[in-house]
Amino acid sequence: MSSDISQIQINQAGHLEIGGADALDLVKKYKTPLVVYDVSSIRNQIHHFQKVFEDNHVDYAVSYASKAFACIAMFQLVNQENAHIDVVSGGELYTAIKAGFPMDHVSFHGNNKSVEELEMAVDHQIGVIILDNFHEIALLKQILKDKDAHINVMLRVTPGVSAHTHEYDQTGQTDSKFGFDLQSGQARKALDEVLADQRMTMLGIHAHIGSQIFEVKGFELAATKLIDTLGQWHKEIGYVAKVVNVGGGFGIRYTEKDDPIAPEMFVDAIVKAIKKRARELALPMPAVWIEPGRSIAGPAGYNLYTVGSRKDVPGIRSYVTVDGGMGDNIRPALYQAEYDAVLANDPKAPAKETVRVAGKYCESGDILIQKQALPQTKPGDVLAMLATGAYGYAMASNYNRNPRPAVIFVENGQDNLAIRRETFEDLIRLDQPLE
Template sequence: MSEQVSNQQINDEGHLTIGGVDALALAKQYQTPLAVYDVSKIRDQIRRFKSVFEDNGVDYAVTYASKAFATIAMYQVVDQEGAHIDVVSGGELYTALQANFPAANISFHGNNKSYDELEMAIENHVGTIVLDNFHEIEQLSDVLEKHDASVQVMMRITPGISAHTHEYIQTGQEDSKFGFDLKTGLADKALQQVLANNRMNMIGIHAHIGSQIFELNGFQMAAEKLVDIAAEWRAKYDYQPQVINVGGGFGIRYTKDDNPLAPEAFVDAIVKTIKQRATDKGLTMPAVWIEPGRSIAGPAGYTLYTVGGRKDVEGLTSYLTVDGGMGDNIRPALYQAEYEAVLASDPFAKTTETVHLAGKYCESGDILIDQAHLPATKPGDVLAMLDTGAYGYSMASNYNRNGRPAVVFVENGKSQVVVKRETYADLTRLDQAYDPE
């Protein structure tokens, strides 16, 4: 039994519902493994973020970090809620454009944008380019000259703040592949180059200290640091950023052991910190931008699996196998991410055993939940893994030549496929025969 499932999600048959639809009905109609999103949760979280800024009376942008989950349908929902997006590749940008997302509300991130990607962004009038290195400044300058264009830019800096999270998802410390370093003066050098280019409108500074962060202190320190930099640059270069972008990384609850603040509570503290620091430094209050991804998509997502075989060895934890695994969610194998799962037919059933919830892929490390507390199950039962909306489907692969699952959006008791399940034919669509002559 999971504390994350509410009584309101249980129907008269005792089954789990998602967006008002029976999870067993979803599994039967669309097959498993199946990625399911409760769209109302996506909308609600965006609205809660926006209300924080409006209550504080500051200019803002809620920018969805779409690397968490990027599909045409997701971009459409974000646009319907009046939020922005950030993209980190030409593929994400192309998907957003296919969704008719307003280009002016797109920010383009990434630590190694290619010339072609920058050109694609400029040709399609992307609103903001977030500069990450000197080579990118040079390339963007060439693209802008070629197209006789101009663009808003921000600079990503590394503020020297290390978040308390997994080392793979720390990004704000000095030893990071991202951004311009402050301590060595690289950020100052980059700023001078950008300010000297009349095709680049330097609107702000950006920092992102990591992901799945539970502690408020790191965000407050980063916010203070960004304001301090703004004051420094005003004194040294007569430049004051219009925007301070504090990134994202707000932690969510995956298991009963996780106790993060509500994502909007992080934002409220950040805004108040920037307000106070700007006042202390005599700065005009900048607009505050945030880039939440996981906290918008994560809790909205569920993955439905069908139970297959099991392996029982006396004296050892049993293995219970499902029809998905690291191909649709590599996070547990990649950085030991933890989840909870429930029996879709009876989410509040008493747990009777602890098993390794294993996937079907040919890797010993293909374990979705290492210590899954579950009731008795039998082959054919449907399990729902909770909070899988971020970095599951977006990191999915065709390992072992398995197709990626379908994605279904559910809202107001209605379901709709927004990404089709890959077929065997899809797996070979790009293959070419080899003729050695």
């Protein structure tokens, strides 16, 4: 039995329970592969973040990083909890519009926003555009002039702080595709350009140092460096920031090897570091924004699969294959992400063997879990992968022309369809016949 499954999540029948619903009942109703979210888990983590700010008596925004998982229902849920969202594409922004999300609570990220995306953001008067480069400043300046419009902006900066995490997730160091470099003076030049345009209102600065981070110190260093930068800008030109956005990247537990602190403890350390440095520099205390994605959606998600074939390689290993794989969770194949899994019909069953959990896709690298201790399995068993709520469905594909799974939200035992399962007809809806 995985240590990540508590007794509360096992019902009287001995089955895995998600959001108060029996996982096997969900499978019977919706089939597999199936993505299930425990809605209360999402609400509770947002509340934990909000409480930290309120206990520290600072103005704030908890902005859900929707690239972790975005759909209309998710945006509506986040809005119910009075949180913001950040989007990174026209598609995510369009989803927010269709969800009826308050546009003044939307932030728009991205290192290569198109003219069409920027126009959509301006037309809908979103809360803030986070500017990433000089090309984008020029594009936005022209759009605002053409439309006789105004917009709030922030500058994304690279503070030169490298996170101790997977190299592809290190985005705060100087050598990064994201943001204006502080060390070379790029950020100050960008500030001057923005302040010179009366159609842009400069709210503050933003930095994001990485993802799946377990150490507080990197966040404290980055936060202090942001305040030092604002202190310098205030001394040089009198600029006073209203907002410091420290991004996200708070690590979560995927397997027993992971030992993260509670996500809200990162935020408490960040806020205290900002308050301390702002006080030392005699700066007005800015609002502090965060952008958690994985830490909100990740632990709340489960992927349910049906076990199919098995292959035993004598003296080497056994493969247990499920009816999903890299099409609904590419993270293990893409960058060796690790997960735990249990049998949904008996999570407490003692392990009898260690197997490799394989997907159904026509790729040797389609392995969901390299080594998983499980009881003896048989075809038809339901396997539940844990903490799959971030960057699973969001990165899903139709590889091998497989339909993407349904997504279910469950709360207080009530299940609701958030995204319907794709059909074969959906797969060909954009195809055109050969003339």
